[in-house]
Amino acid sequence: MENTVLTWLEEAAEKYPDKTVYMDQNKTLTFSEVLIKAKAVGSYLIKQNINEKPVAVMLPRNVDTIAAFLGVVYSGRPYAPVGLDIPEDRKDKIIKRLDPSFILNEENIGEAFNTPVDEESLKKMRDRAALSDPLYIIFTSGSSGDPKGVITSNLSLMNYISAYSEMMGIGDEDVMASQSPLDYIAAIRDIYVPLYTGASDVLIPKEYFMQPDRLFDMLNEYSVTAVGWSTSAITVLTKLGAFKDKTLNTLKKICFSGSVMPGSVLKQWQDALPDALFVNQYGPTETTASCTYYKLDHVAADDEVISIGIPYKNYRVFLLSDDNKRVPDGEEGEIIVSGIGVTCGYINDPDRTKAVFTINPLETSFEERIYRTGDIGVMREDGNLEYHGRRDRQIKYMGHRVELDEIESAAAAFGITECAALYQEEKEQIWFFCVSDKTLKDISLALREKLPGFMVPRKIRILEEMPHLPNGKTDFTTLKSMLN
Numbered sequence: 001m002e003n004t005v006l007t008w009l010e011e012a013a014e015k016y017p018d019k020t021v022y023m024d025q026n027k028t029l030t031f032s033e034v035l036i037k038a039k040a041v042g043s044y045l046i047k048q049n050i051n052e053k054p055v056a057v058m059l060p061r062n063v064d065t066i067a068a069f070l071g072v073v074y075s076g077r078p079y080a081p082v083g084l085d086i087p088e089d090r091k092d093k094i095i096k097r098l099d100p101s102f103i104l105n106e107e108n109i110g111e112a113f114n115t116p117v118d119e120e121s122l123k124k125m126r127d128r129a130a131l132s133d134p135l136y137i138i139f140t141s142g143s144s145g146d147p148k149g150v151i152t153s154n155l156s157l158m159n160y161i162s163a164y165s166e167m168m169g170i171g172d173e174d175v176m177a178s179q180s181p182l183d184y185i186a187a188i189r190d191i192y193v194p195l196y197t198g199a200s201d202v203l204i205p206k207e208y209f210m211q212p213d214r215l216f217d218m219l220n221e222y223s224v225t226a227v228g229w230s231t232s233a234i235t236v237l238t239k240l241g242a243f244k245d246k247t248l249n250t251l252k253k254i255c256f257s258g259s260v261m262p263g264s265v266l267k268q269w270q271d272a273l274p275d276a277l278f279v280n281q282y283g284p285t286e287t288t289a290s291c292t293y294y295k296l297d298h299v300a301a302d303d304e305v306i307s308i309g310i311p312y313k314n315y316r317v318f319l320l321s322d323d324n325k326r327v328p329d330g331e332e333g334e335i336i337v338s339g340i341g342v343t344c345g346y347i348n349d350p351d352r353t354k355a356v357f358t359i360n361p362l363e364t365s366f367e368e369r370i371y372r373t374g375d376i377g378v379m380r381e382d383g384n385l386e387y388h389g390r391r392d393r394q395i396k397y398m399g400h401r402v403e404l405d406e407i408e409s410a411a412a413a414f415g416i417t418e419c420a421a422l423y424q425e426e427k428e429q430i431w432f433f434c435v436s437d438k439t440l441k442d443i444s445l446a447l448r449e450k451l452p453g454f455m456v457p458r459k460i461r462i463l464e465e466m467p468h469l470p471n472g473k474t475d476f477t478t479l480k481s482m483l484n
Contacts, residue, residue, distance in 0.1 A: 003129045004154045006073055008195040009035055016172070021194050022063040023202040023222070029063045034070065037113055041071020042122055044115035045102060053101035054078045054137055054347070056094075059109060061182050061203060066191055068104055069136070069182075071112065076125035077101065078134040080149065081183035083470065094139050094147050097348055131155040137347050138185050140285050141469075149347035150185075150285045159340045160288040161192045163312040167293055168253050168279065170226055172198030175250075177224040179204060179233050181470045185285040186258070189228045199226070209472075212237050216246040226253035228281075230472035231261045235417045238265045239435070243272040257281035257290055258473055260387065260405065262412035263304035270299050282308035282387060286356070286371050288341040291315045292385055303413035307384040308377070314340040317385065319377055324361040327379070332388055335377040336360075338370045376403075395423045397430065398454045407432065407457065410450035416443070418466045420474050421457060424483045432457035433479055435466055459483075 002008075012021070013035040020028045029037070045055060055072045057079050059065040065081075072079035080098050082091060095103075104112065135154045139147040170176070170193055178190035178201055190201045202222045208215040215237070234256055254269065254276055261280060270278060283290030294309025311317045318326065319333030327333030338360060345353035360368040376388040389405030396402075407421040411434060419434035436443060440460050447456045461482070467475035 002158070003126070003131055004073060004133065005135065005158060005192060005195060006038075006070070006126065006129075008158075008192070009038065009070060012195050012198055016198050019198070020200055022066055023200065024062045025203075025205060027063050029067065034067045036117070037064065037067035038070035038074055039117045039119075039122060040115045041068050041104070041109075041112045042074025042125070043118040044112035045072065045075035045077070045104075046118065046121045046125065047115065048102060050077075050101040052077055054080045054098055054134075056080050056082050056098055056100040056103045058082045058084060058103055058105045060084060060106075061206075063203065064109070064113070065182055068109060068112070069191065072104070073135065074122055074125065076128065078136055078151065080137040080139070081187075082139075083181055083183040085181075085470065086183075090147060094149070097139075097147060097149055098137065099348060129154075131158070134344060136188075138183065138188075138285055140185075148349060148352060151344040151347050152288055153344055156288040156341050156343055157188065157192065158196075159314050160290070160312065161189070161196050163314070164189060164228075164255075164290070164293075165193050165197050167295075167312070168226060168228075168255060168277070170197050170199055170253065174199040174225045174253070175223055176201040177204050177219055177222070177227045178202065179209060179227070179229045179472070181206075184470065185289050186228065186230065188289055206470075209233050209237065210240065212240050212242040212244075213246050216242070216248055219251060220246075220249050223250045224248075225250050226255075227251065228255040228257070230258040231256045232259055232418075232468060232472040232474065234269065235262065235265050236472075238268055239418060243268065248273060251276060253277045253279075255279040255281050255293075257283070260409065260412075261306050262417040263300040263306065264302040264412065264415060265417050266296070266300040266304075266306065267302060270296070280306045280308055282385070283337070283341075284371075284373055284375075286343050286373075287315070287337045288343055291337050291339075291341055292317055294384060305386060305409065307380070308387045309384050311339075312341065318362075319379055320361070320372075326362055329379045329381050332376050332378055334391060335373045335375045335385070335387075336370050337373060338368055342369060342371045395425075395430075397423070397428070400452075400454055402430070402455055404430075407447070407451065407455060410447055411443075413450060414446045420466065420476065420479055422476070422479055422483065424459075429459055430455070430457040431459040431461065431479075431483055433461050433463055433466065433482070435463055438462075 013031040017032040137149040180186035278296040280294040281290040378386045393404045404421040467478035
């Protein structure tokens with residue numbers, strides 16, 4: 001019986017021992033090689049006689065690091081990836097919040113991989129393991145600047161990965177391509193879908209996502225069939241001329257998530273890959289990567305707001321009003337998630353955990369745990385959900401309630417896909433940052449065609465490129481520092 005993701009690894013290693021599972025530019029690992037390396041790391045950590053707190057993994061983005069993650073799981077502890085390229089201040093805050101039992105790094109990983117496998121000790125750990133055990137801790141940005149470490153169990157992860165794989169139709173003939181840093185939530189698909197399905201995964205160098213021709217050559221070289229990328233990465237590639245000089249010969253399954261996909265961008269990809277499956281996925285880290293999906297059954301219109309769809313299996317998604325009442329179809333409410341995919345909370349952070357991991361006010365017969373996303377949505381009559389922005393991006397301006405996301409959607413409708421609207425509260429000004437070859441006057445006039453006058457930003461700044469976080473999302477902290 002399955003009791004952790006290690007069951008997937010062991011079964012895959014038995015079924016596909018010599019098949020390559022993970023690839024980077026310098027190295028490949030087969031399923032059996034990953035199993036051996038992971039068991040060695042697990043044996044090494046058990047020998048350290050450390051406590052049962054999480055193990056921080058501070059290693060480069062390569063295939064050996066994935067094996068190290070699984071090695072921590074063999075030791076009976078959750079792992080916490082910590083990126084090497086994040087600012088030192090953030091790194092220090094993460095380590096302080098995590099309070100790890102051990103740190104796997106470049107100084108000790110060589111010894112760990114060369115440790116003789118102690119099958120007896122590993123078996124003792126497996127016999128104690130349960131599906132409810134924490135598997136990993138992924139840190140996300142907190143509004144206060146203090147990172148939040150989201151704890152996810154084996155059960156939540158395994159439910160999501162099986163649901164995602166089945167929805168996308170991924171099997172052992174597929175080759176995936178990984179965009180995300182290993183310390184970001186999107187990486188879990190690239191790590192665990194291969195273990196569940198027998199597929200392979202190649203880690204794409206970060207710089208290739210600014211070089212469409214080079215990226216497309218690599219995808220064709222590895223015969224990549226399936227990707228799960230951030231919307232912003234796809235948008236940037238489109239802006240840089242994706243499909244202008246190259247085509248993708250094998251890609252058939254494309255999932256995107258992380259931010260709103262402009263219809264004009266999606267349409268270009270659909271036109272270039274008319275036979276491919278395109279899926280919009282929604283969900284925060286606190287719901288094990290994603291909780292809803294929407295399969296496109298039509299070519300997107302340039303100004304279309306793409307639905308975020310229906311829940312994955314074993315998830316329930318509904319809307320609550322500000323006074324905790326159920327919201328009728330067609331009206332806005334906060335998106336609430338319940339079910340197996342709701343994660344365990346934030347590590348060593350009980351106050352923030354209690355604030356958003358609460359009890360369903362609609363269920364009076366028992367205590368049903370829910371996660372309050374802070375996102376606004378509308379449930380359509382056909383059962384598909386629409387995303388209408390963040391609650392914390394709603395502002396009160398000149399007596400009106402303004403959705404900053406609505407300004408960005410208006411800009412996307414006339415071709416500005418890289419943009420961000422911000423509110424400078426102390427000066428009561430709406431700012432608009434974008435990458436565009438249009439003039440300030442053209443942008444302002446175009447926004448006036450879509451928005452009421454009070455919503456048109458008074459401050460517009462055209463940038464050579466938008467600042468991005470390592471996961472591809474817009475870096476709002478950097479933009480806020482530019483408000484002057």
